[in-house]
Amino acid sequence: MLLKVGDLARRCGLTVRTLHHYDAIGLLAPSARSEAGYRLYDRDDIARLHQIQALRRFGLSLADIGAVLARPDSSLASIVQQQIGMLDTQIEQAMDLRSRLSRLQDQLRRGDEPELAEWLTTLERMTMYDKYFSQDELARLPLYQGGKTAETEWRGLVDEVRALMARGIAPQSDEAQEVSKRWMAMVERDTDRDPRLLAKLNAMHLNEPSVQAQTGITPELMAFVLQANAESKLRIYAKYLSPEEFAFMREHYGKHTYEWPELIGALREHMEQGSAPDTPAVQQLALRWLSFFRSYAGDNPETHAKIRLAHEKEPELMAGSLIDATLLGFVKDAMAHLKPR
Numbered sequence: 395m396l397l398k399v400g401d402l403a404r405r406c407g408l409t410v411r412t413l414h415h416y417d418a419i420g421l422l423a424p425s426a427r428s429e430a431g432y433r434l435y436d437r438d439d440i441a442r443l444h445q446i447q448a449l450r451r452f453g454l455s456l457a458d459i460g461a462v463l464a465r466p467d468s469s470l471a472s473i474v475q476q477q478i479g480m481l482d483t484q485i486e487q488a489m490d491l492r493s494r495l496s497r498l499q500d501q502l503r504r505g506d507e508p509e510l511a512e513w514l515t516t517l518e519r520m521t522m523y524d525k526y527f528s529q530d531e532l533a534r535l536p537l538y539q540g541g542k543t544a545e546t547e548w549r550g551l552v553d554e555v556r557a558l559m560a561r562g563i564a565p566q567s568d569e570a571q572e573v574s575k576r577w578m579a580m581v582e583r584d585t586d587r588d589p590r591l592l593a594k595l596n597a598m599h600l601n602e603p604s605v606q607a608q609t610g611i612t613p614e615l616m617a618f619v620l621q622a623n624a625e626s627k628l629r630i631y632a633k634y635l636s637p638e639e640f641a642f643m644r645e646h647y648g649k650h651t652y653e654w655p656e657l658i659g660a661l662r663e664h665m666e667q668g669s670a671p672d673t674p675a676v677q678q679l680a681l682r683w684l685s686f687f688r689s690y691a692g693d694n695p696e697t698h699a700k701i702r703l704a705h706e707k708e709p710e711l712m713a714g715s716l717i718d719a720t721l722l723g724f725v726k727d728a729m730a731h732l733k734p735r
Contacts (some may be wrong), residue, residue, distance in 0.1 A: 396426060396434040404533065406443060406566035410547045415668025422446060431601040456666055457720045482628050513699055522605055526598045529590075535591050537584035544584060551577060552610040555619060565621035571629075574622035578714030589716040590659035596652055624648045630711055634704040639697050657682055658716055661725060680728035 403410045416422035417433065422442055424433035435443075442463070449459045523538055532538050554573055563570055572579050585591040598609050606612050624647055657679060664676050671680075693703055705711050 396436055396442070398720040399424070399433040399435070402435050402440070406447065407475075407665075411668055414444070416443075416456075417692070418668070419456065419460070424427065443474050444582070451530065455662075455718070456505075456719065457718075458646060475541075522598065522602055526594045531657075533592060534588065535584075536586050539597070540584065547580065548584075548611075551580065552615065555615055556610065559615065559618055565618055566625045566715060567622075574619050574626060575713070577619050579622055582714060582716065585716075587716055587718075588659070589655040589662060593655040593659055596655065600652070612664055620648065620651055627711055630708050631704055633699070635697065635698045635712065636668040639692070639694075639700070643690050647673060649689050650686045653687065655716065657686065658721065661728075662721055665721060665724045671724060672731040676728050677732060680732060681720060683725055683733075 396406070396687060397494065399410055399413050402408075403413055413422065414435070417424065421437065425436045425439050426434040428434055446459055449462060493576060508556055508616070518724070523532060525539070527535065537544050551573070565571075566576075581592065585595065599609070599616065628640075628644055628647060631643060635643065661676070661679050661683070664673075667678050691697055694721055
């Protein structure tokens with residue numbers, strides 16, 4: 395049985411454009427073509443598409459998926475096993491909540507005064523995640539899937555930061571910068587390096603006082619971590635910029651900290667959907683990227699060249715940014731199509 399591209403797109407919930415993009419980048423090439431030149435997909439193609447979609451749900455980029463599928467040990471059976479493991483985690487979480495509710499129900503039936511604190515906290519937090527994330531996003535969010543282990547690790551790191559703040563340690567200190575680097579590494583791990591998930595996590599923490607109370611991640615604590623992280627980057631930039639250039643950067647660096655993940659995520663979405671760099675939507679995002687960059691780099695091309703040199707020689711500048719080489723290439727292509735203003 396052979397399926398035309400339109401039929402396959404409808405059956406699997408993708409767009410024809412997405413399947414065309416998968417073909418163009420060599421991720422999923424149709425096994426045959428009709429006499430009229432239409433793409434035709436067979437059973438093996440559909441099995442490969444299952445692997446691609448499963449890996450996408452795990453949060454992998456298309457480039458990473460291609461690398462995984464190219465490995466000799468990659469198989470549909472192993473990927474299905476990973477899907478089963480992800481579902482097992484979701485079932486375990488649901489069963490845990492069910493057990494809590496059952497205990498509450500038994501207490502209420504006996505006329506006992508229930509201890510609601512832990513149960514309400516669990517229920518509130520799960521409801522809060524549902525408010526900001528779709529079920530598909532929650533399935534791809536390692537922080538949510540990590541359960542109590544992830545919570546314990548984050549609680550320990552939050553306590554470290556709070557201790558630094560209580561001691562009056564400045565964000566510019568080596569100690570604060572070291573903690574901020576570990577913080578950013580955990581952010582990358584627990585969002586699976588997906589800026590779209592990070593943007594939603596940031597929104598949840600900034601907008602929900604109950605989440606701040608549960609996690610201890612207050613706006614003040616987050617500002618301390620972000621400032622310490624910025625200081626670690628500024629320390630590197632200082633080696634490449636003149637005193638005047640560096641003074642301007644220090645004054646304005648971090649101005650769009652909370653806006654970057656949303657912008658990076660929007661560009662990644664277009665890139666993965668196969669949008670061309672010169673489409674109007676991508677061009678608007680490229681202009682926004684350029685505006686964010688110039689907000690701390692200024693408008694001098696010589697300064698821009700120094701910053702590019704710093705990025706070439708200092709890989710640490712990209713640590714925690716959620717920007718990879720593929721996305722950066724897409725942005726550069728988009729900027730190359732910008733019309734002079």
